[in-house]
Amino acid sequence: MPDTTYSVLPAELDLAFVKGDEFGMTLTVENTNLTxxxxxxxxxxxxxxxAGGGLGGGVSVAAGNTVVAFTVTPVTVTAGIVNxxxxxxxxxxxxxTGRYRWYFRxxxxxxxxxxxxxGDVTSRAP
Structure with missing residues (x-):
């Protein structure tokens, strides 16, 4: 039997920026009209x-509270482009020193x- 997977997992894109600086990027959702x-x-x-005792310590990482929400601005929605x-x-x-992740939905x-x-988010001191 072939080893195949149908995945709808998101693409990984890690972000890094200087704490206190403005951050922005343009995203293109290919082949999608976002109207x-x-x-x-x-x-x-x-x-x-x-998550419990045992020899492994039982520590796991979970999603916590939202820290900040991105502003999403349509650029050319018919071409799938947003900022x-x-x-x-x-x-x-x-x-x-915090541990963060982000998503775009x-x-x-x-x-x-x-x-x-x-992906992961890294905020560095200037």
Missing amino acids: GYSFDSRVYALTSVN VSLSEVQTDQLSA TITPGNVTRTILS
Whole structure:
């Protein structure tokens, strides 16, 4: 039997920026007309959770609370192009020692949610 997988996992894209600087990037969702879509893009903290005892310590990492939400601005929706950005105030809220992840989601007019991108976030001191 062939070893195949059908995956709808998001593409990984790690982000790194200077704490207190404005951050922005343009994203293209290829072959997708985003007319009528809505968007959700956030940075959330990772928290350590003690999942039980045992020799391995039982510590796992889980998604925590949203720290900041990106502003998503349509650029050319018929070509699938949007801009996501964080203000200086928002990036300043991210600790240089914190552990964070982010995601970018599209929500179709029929309310189908797809996480397109996700990754680690690094905020560094200037």
